[in-house]
Amino acid sequence: MAVMTRVVELRAMQYRRTFRASIFSSFLNPVLFLLAMGVGLGTYVDRSGTANAALGGLTYLQFLAPGLLAATTMQAAAFESTFPIMAGLNWQKTFHAMYATPVSPRDIVIGNFVWIGFRLLLIAVIFTIVMVVFGAAASPLIVLGIPAAVLTGLAFATPIGAFSATQRNPEKFNAVFRFGITPLFLFSGTFFPISNLPAQIQPIAWLSPLWHGVELSRGLALGTIGRQPVMALAHVAILVAIVVAGTAWAFRTVEARLVRG
Amino acid sequence: MPENPDSALIHARGLTKRFGDFVAVDAIDFDVAKGESFGFLGPNGAGKTSTMRMIGCVSPITDGDLEVLGQDPTSDGPRIRSRIGVVPQQDTLDTELTVRENLVIYGRYFGLSRAECGRRADELLDFAQLTERANDQVEPLSGGMKRRLTIARALINEPDLLLLDEPTTGLDPQARHLLWDRLYRLKQRGVTLVLTTHYMDEAEQLCDRLVVMDKAKIVAEGSPRQLIERYSTREVTELRFPAGVQETLNGQLDGLAERVELLPDRVLLYADDGEAAVAAAHERGLQPETVLVRRSSLEDVFLRLTGRSLIE
Numbered sequence: 322m323a324v325m326t327r328v329v330e331l332r333a334m335q336y337r338r339t340f341r342a343s344i345f346s347s348f349l350n351p352v353l354f355l356l357a358m359g360v361g362l363g364t365y366v367d368r369s370g371t372a373n374a375a376l377g378g379l380t381y382l383q384f385l386a387p388g389l390l391a392a393t394t395m396q397a398a399a400f401e402s403t404f405p406i407m408a409g410l411n412w413q414k415t416f417h418a419m420y421a422t423p424v425s426p427r428d429i430v431i432g433n434f435v436w437i438g439f440r441l442l443l444i445a446v447i448f449t450i451v452m453v454v455f456g457a458a459a460s461p462l463i464v465l466g467i468p469a470a471v472l473t474g475l476a477f478a479t480p481i482g483a484f485s486a487t488q489r490n491p492e493k494f495n496a497v498f499r500f501g502i503t504p505l506f507l508f509s510g511t512f513f514p515i516s517n518l519p520a521q522i523q524p525i526a527w528l529s530p531l532w533h534g535v536e537l538s539r540g541l542a543l544g545t546i547g548r549q550p551v552m553a554l555a556h557v558a559i560l561v562a563i564v565v566a567g568t569a570w571a572f573r574t575v576e577a578r579l580v581r582g
Numbered sequence: 583m584p585e586n587p588d589s590a591l592i593h594a595r596g597l598t599k600r601f602g603d604f605v606a607v608d609a610i611d612f613d614v615a616k617g618e619s620f621g622f623l624g625p626n627g628a629g630k631t632s633t634m635r636m637i638g639c640v641s642p643i644t645d646g647d648l649e650v651l652g653q654d655p656t657s658d659g660p661r662i663r664s665r666i667g668v669v670p671q672q673d674t675l676d677t678e679l680t681v682r683e684n685l686v687i688y689g690r691y692f693g694l695s696r697a698e699c700g701r702r703a704d705e706l707l708d709f710a711q712l713t714e715r716a717n718d719q720v721e722p723l724s725g726g727m728k729r730r731l732t733i734a735r736a737l738i739n740e741p742d743l744l745l746l747d748e749p750t751t752g753l754d755p756q757a758r759h760l761l762w763d764r765l766y767r768l769k770q771r772g773v774t775l776v777l778t779t780h781y782m783d784e785a786e787q788l789c790d791r792l793v794v795m796d797k798a799k800i801v802a803e804g805s806p807r808q809l810i811e812r813y814s815t816r817e818v819t820e821l822r823f824p825a826g827v828q829e830t831l832n833g834q835l836d837g838l839a840e841r842v843e844l845l846p847d848r849v850l851l852y853a854d855d856g857e858a859a860v861a862a863a864h865e866r867g868l869q870p871e872t873v874l875v876r877r878s879s880l881e882d883v884f885l886r887l888t889g890r891s892l893i894e
Contacts, residue, residue: 418674
């Protein structure tokens, strides 16, 4: 356990160079999205009677913002678990350099996922601050939306990280983003309730880890989570299960890659 | 626990590495003593790197026995790795960090305090003649500088054993000599060096003792001088003929020397007295374009043992 903190330390050392730009974009991203979609588009949506009924009296901004919070950590997680893993194992080979020391493949996996967790935490905190400023948070429980968003991100980072370790070049990463991340971003209840989808497609949305994250984060931001406690626990359990399985998978793929040399 | 005397830092018997059906290392035996400078000489694909990776405890052995620092790599990998330094064939430096940061973070992997890492980093920068580049990025460094930084990095834990896989491959002659000088200093300080190389001059410069590897097996073992005495003659005469002439010489070279090797581009005459061999060739009316008499090297040993050149 103590050894994996060295891996986190490396990632932090690398991050120092891009820290400012990264913080800036972490602010800019939610500001732009909430302004364009929440306020801009939201003004139209809020005038429509059907939308009002579907949203249960919320403003569109209030509906959208917590969903975007979860979706944003998903996107950041996907990025952080593809290219940096590729760099460590194939480009710079810094993970191989670590493996020549007492640091084990498992330390490398856990250290990287812990680091990604920190990055997501920072992104989620900044996003939440912006939400509060925009008046998009209806309940103080939004504070718990931060760990929920981090958990959502990790449910993507762990399996994608495991997959990245099996790749020699980034060709397939495009497919991950195009056929995985982008559709999930659009169809997991972030922008509209999945009840608006055709009935046959709805169960597919339940398979999306992001949908669980969005539901969780929205329930917390709106303070409605207590209405369906079993569902909330189920969302958490599913996300945790994905993180555990993804980490176990990454143990195998990263070790196999390091042993192969 | 160790079965072998304490003086042996590495002890291998029947050491084997297979990847599926492919045998990379085929039941090799060797021992490396403390303070020794030991080399694996062989062409690319001979199994040198696979052997080094097993010694470095990053690649599990398939069969046989291997002890490193008196411990078993299978069960004590991290503990062994904490006491060795590794210079891999390809640089694995972190290009997102500065030269000095590369050293500091590497020390942290061994659990050293930040202060200790900093102190050792400064010492090693001096040793590697990189002090002036301490706060520069790694990318613009020359190949030789990157190699020196990699060696400095491998020394951050003050290892009992330093493993170097092809330390000077791809470097220009000047950079190689500078590196050899640094490695020679380490050797003088009593650091045990194990290196692989396909350069005979490197093996001759750095190794007290070496094994010649070919096709996954060890084909000879000894000091560079012993190997040359055993498998070659004192001198070698190289004859180059004008294009097309060498092919027409069949028979004319027989008996000119103890041994005659025909290479695609030249003829090698193995005789203790090279000048006498040249005279004998002239007597037969042979008219080589160029004649070179030189001392035997490990290249000749390798050619004798395998029938092939080291660098093809």
